[in-house]
Amino acid sequence: MRTPRTATTAAVAVAALALTVGGCSSSGGKSSEDRGSAPASGGQAVSTPRLKIAMVTHSGEGDTFWDIVQSGAKQAAAKDNVDFLYSANKEGQQQAQLVQAAIDQKVDGLIVTLAKPEALKDVVKKAVAAGVPVVTINSGADSSKALGALGHIGQDEGVAGEAVGDELTKRGRKKVLCVIHEQGNVSLEQRCAGVRKTFAGSVENLNVDGTNTPASTSSVEAKLQSVKDIDAVVTLGAPMAAAAVQAKADAGSSAEIDTFDLNAAVIKQFKASQIGFAVDQQPYLQGYLAVDELWLNKTNGDVIGGGRPVLTGPAIVTAKDVPTLEKYTARGTR
Numbered sequence: 001m002r003t004p005r006t007a008t009t010a011a012v013a014v015a016a017l018a019l020t021v022g023g024c025s026s027s028g029g030k031s032s033e034d035r036g037s038a039p040a041s042g043g044q045a046v047s048t049p050r051l052k053i054a055m056v057t058h059s060g061e062g063d064t065f066w067d068i069v070q071s072g073a074k075q076a077a078a079k080d081n082v083d084f085l086y087s088a089n090k091e092g093q094q095q096a097q098l099v100q101a102a103i104d105q106k107v108d109g110l111i112v113t114l115a116k117p118e119a120l121k122d123v124v125k126k127a128v129a130a131g132v133p134v135v136t137i138n139s140g141a142d143s144s145k146a147l148g149a150l151g152h153i154g155q156d157e158g159v160a161g162e163a164v165g166d167e168l169t170k171r172g173r174k175k176v177l178c179v180i181h182e183q184g185n186v187s188l189e190q191r192c193a194g195v196r197k198t199f200a201g202s203v204e205n206l207n208v209d210g211t212n213t214p215a216s217t218s219s220v221e222a223k224l225q226s227v228k229d230i231d232a233v234v235t236l237g238a239p240m241a242a243a244a245v246q247a248k249a250d251a252g253s254s255a256e257i258d259t260f261d262l263n264a265a266v267i268k269q270f271k272a273s274q275i276g277f278a279v280d281q282q283p284y285l286q287g288y289l290a291v292d293e294l295w296l297n298k299t300n301g302d303v304i305g306g307g308r309p310v311l312t313g314p315a316i317v318t319a320k321d322v323p324t325l326e327k328y329t330a331r332g333t334r
Contacts, residue, residue: 001280001324002316045081048299052083053291054102055111058095058139059088060182060211064263065237065283069138071332072287073111080295090182090211092119099123109133109294111287114140114147115185121147135293137286139187141309150297151305153289155281155313157187161194163314164234164258165203167277173232173256174201177223181210181240188236191260195234204230213243220247224255232256238263238278245274262317264329270319281313284333 055073059066070086077084085107087098096119102110103126110127114120117140127134128148136144136152144152168176176199178192196203206223208216224230224247233248233255235241241259248255256276259266261283269275289304289312296302304310317325328334 001318001321003314045079048081048295050081050083051108051295051298052085052105053077053109053111053294054085054087054105054107055137055287055290056095056098056102057086057088057113057137058090058092058115058182058185060090062211062213063237063239064265065239065261068263068283068332068334069287072284072289073291074287076288076291076295080291082291082295084291092116092184096120096123099127103127103130103132107132108298109135111135111137111290111294112149113138114143115182115187117143117147117186124149133294133297135290137290138281138283139185144309145307150293150303151307152309153286153293153304153312154309155311156309157190158194158197160260160279160281160314161191161196162198163194163316164191164260164279165195165198167316168195168232168234168258169198169200171232171256171276173199175227175230176201176203176232176234177220177227177230177255178203178205179216179220179233179235179240179244180205180207181216181235181237183207191236192234208240210237210240213239216240217243217247217250220244221251224248224251224253228253230255232258232276235259237261238266241266241269241275241278245269262325262329262334264332267322267326267329270322273319276318278317279314280317280334282315282334283312285312 089095100123110132114136124147134149136149138154141152180188192205208219233244235244238261244257258276260279262280266278293304325334
């Protein structure tokens with residue numbers, strides 16, 4: 001697993017922090033090898049007052065990435081004596097309504113994604129004005145501070161895209177198809193822009209509907225059939241990688257499939273030599289640290305990272321990393 005140089009320092013800091021906040025567990029200090037593939041335990045709850053924290057994301061149906069984010073958030077919530085509430089909608093206005101609903105429930109803290117910041121900015125400012133601390137995660141790092149959030153937790157999407165462009169160049173690829181599975185999502189657009197910035201060849205974007213896998217597969221297949229010299233397909237989420245693998249087979253293409261994000265299916269695709277590399281942004285850590293930051297802020301006035309973005313990635317993962325990561329993806333934490 002390789003971490004791009006621009007993200008190394010922050011990633012090391014995050015790893016150290018994760019060890020600190022996760023040091024106490026109900027496993028009695030057993031090593032990860034002893035615990036095997038058992039689900040991660042929330043540990044013994046703290047004695048601080050019960051808090052209510054809501055997470056509102058832009059997740060579409062069937063996106064396993066957000067299952068992993070929730071796993072991290074739930075473990076931190078169990079440790080921090082937090083009542084954790086989750087809701088999501090891929091449409092910006094509907095997501096904003098869910099944020100308002102959380103405010104109306106008088107939550108003690110909010111975790112919000114800003115994939116479509118224009119749709120969320122007013123309601124996030126409203127939450128901050130009402131005294132509800134907000135942490136943004138995953139998307140919207142550029143907008144987070146201006147909206148009054150305590151901080152942002154996630155990867156730098158531009159840096160992540162640049163890392164992919166560098167890797168594709170090293171692999172000798174010449175023409176890349178970058179598949180955007182949610183049109184209008186600024187983070188996904190930043191990823192493809194980052195690829196284009198550092199890749200020595202050419203990059204073409206393709207917008208598909210990530211909530212309709214058959215249609216997405218057909219769109220990628222049609223592009224591979226019509227543009228024969230595409231030699232790499234980059235998907236921007238793990239569920240889309242499977243669609244691209246199928247599209248490649250149906251089109252009779254020899255293009256390499258690469259993807260952002262990990263899950264158990266991607267590990268299987270690595271083992272079947274169907275994927276060249278993946279970009280890991282550690283979604284479990286995004287959920288865990290977001291809940292923990294709000295708890296720390298409410299109980300001790302802390303702000304993780306001093307208000308600056310805390311990077312959880314990117315790291316380039318290849319087939320050689322599978323033995324290390326397989327047990328974690330199996331339990332839904334990577």
